Amino acid sequence: MGSNTQLNQTCNLRWPVVSFKYIAINITESDSHVDLVLERRGYLGPTSTAALEAEGLRADLEEDLTPMKRVQVFFGPGESEAIYRIKINDNLIREGIEDFIVRISWVSQAVIGHPNSSIVYIDDPEDECVLEFSDTSIEVEEDQEEALLWIQRYGDISKPADVSCITQSGGSTEAMALSDLDYEPRNTSDRILFIENQREAPCRVAIVDDEKYEEKEAFHVTLSNSSGCRIGTRTTSKVFIKPDLRDVPRFSFEKELYEVEEGMSSVEIMVKREGPDLSQKAQVVVMSQPAVESAAKVGEDYIEVEEKLVFREGEDRRSVTLTLLDDAGRPSVEGREVLHLVLRSPLGGLLGRFPSTTLAIEDTRQDAPVFSFVSPALRVEEDSSEVSAVVFRQGDLNTEASVMCFSIPGSAQHPLDYLPVHSILHFRSVDDPIYEGKEEFLLALKSPKGGSVGTRNTTILTIEDPEDRPRVSFGESQFLVVEPLEEEKERWVEVDIFRSGDLTQVLRAKVHSKDGNARAGFDYTSIFQELEFSPGQSRKTVKIQILRDSLKEEREDFRLHLASASQESEEVTIYIQDALDPDEVAFPSAPLLVSLKDYDLVGHLGMDTHVPPPGYPLVCITPCDPRHPNHRQTGTLCSREGINDSLTEFRWKVGHNGGSLRDILDPLPIAR
Structure with a gap:
């Protein structure tokens, strides 16, 4: 150690400390940037500078973020925090979590503190491939054939993917659509495939169109078992089948x-x-x-x-x-x-x-007023003065109405057989002596005003003239002739035959005799004659010879029959009376036996069935009595023979059926 070294000396430096605020930062790729926050502590007086450098870990600095070259961060006097923003590159590729680290490489006018580096984690969950339905529900028509449920794919679609599209019956408030009846089912084996970069694909479900009317129905379609993509939140879509209005009654x-x-x-x-x-x-x-x-x-x-x-x-x-x-x-x-x-x-x-x-x-x-004839046909005899054809009106009678009536000639001709008079509904027949049989003409209604003509708009008028029908008849209904006396050689009865009706034509008639209890050849001489009446001739006479015999007989009779082409046969009875002593009288017919109670009512009794009531006296009424019912025919015979009925006396006999008769003296016997 040198001589200028001093040990154990305290040196007070006034330097700021620069470090990262966060050791690690998590961001997503879609955040587009990340902010790195640097803090400066200590003496903040001078200006400080910090150099940053980045190192890619799993992130590619060139592709995932903006390249960092010679990056420096400056702190001004008094500043304790500085931010550096790094731009993050977003792409559509799913890469998972990537990271890079940023370090403080050197500082100026400061010292590097802790933490001196910060790791940035970049995730891209938005780029994850996700499959889900576009819509949570769709509506389809029953006749639409198929329902298309679109499946969307977003995120990283650069790779193929597939998913199962499964149908499930069921609805909530709607009626449940039934598999096979309303739609064709899909199962897990029915998969929807996506190729690279394909964003959407349809799931097709066939809809069954039936003729049965159904209210709104629903079923579900669900995504499952995906491959290459995750299934998103819209995993199920409901399909509503709307009522088919064609099926609605x-x-x-x-x-x-x-x-x-x-x-x-x-x-x-x-x-x-x-x-x-x-x-x-x-x-x-x-x-x-x-x-x-x-x-x-x-x-x-x-x-x-x-x-x-x-x-x-x-x-x-x-x-x-x-x-x-x-x-x-x-x-x-x-x-x-x-x-x-x-x-x-x-x-x-x-x-x-x-x-x-x-x-x-x-x-x-x-x-509406309707005019019709009352009767479809009318009959009138030719000798009637007139005939009325009644027309009646039905319907609304509150207004005035009229109709015309006109005649249409038929076998009856105007004016020979009929004449219209003042009223259009009255007709007068024309009487003539000629027999014409039934003649007809037609009345018709037309030209109605204020109404219409009904179905009975015509009526047939038939004119008959029975009084003009040619006919022949005997002058009397019976004749009485007395058998000739011995000294007489012959006796005849004359019978008059009259013609009535139409005398303008020739008329032929036949007359012949027919036995009664008198016999032809013994009591009379039979006849068979054809009579011819000339035009205008109205009478002919036939004569019948009466024969004499020596037998004592009761009154005998025979008949004459008369007929012509225009009528049925009629007959007259001729009675033959034996020749009488001068004091004897022969009545024209048998007397009638009646009760004295009915003496004045003989004409009303019906003598064919009359039985005198018991307990009353009996009287006998001769044909010469005016009370006799046939007196109109027999009275002339009685007068001709000079018979005085008031001189008639009766002898009465009574007896049982089949027994002998005995005389009774009572002039008025009592009926029993």
């Missing part, structure tokens, strides 16, 4: 317009439910609604409707009945009146093509 009226008549009393309106899926119950409300113009009135024209129609499973139509109110008792033409029916509050379906329908109520045809 639709309610609609069958027609948009109904034309109805007021007199129909009711009309059935059909409501249809259409769509591929009618497997569920559904309902809709039908309401009546007045129209704005020409509105039908509730309570006057129809009964208000508000009805809920419930459709059962598989049912495709229901009907509602609208009751119409007719003014039948007081018809009045109101014209076209309108109301609407509307569909409201559908449940289990939507409103379809015709959510409303219009009903037009017409009463013009029903209530």
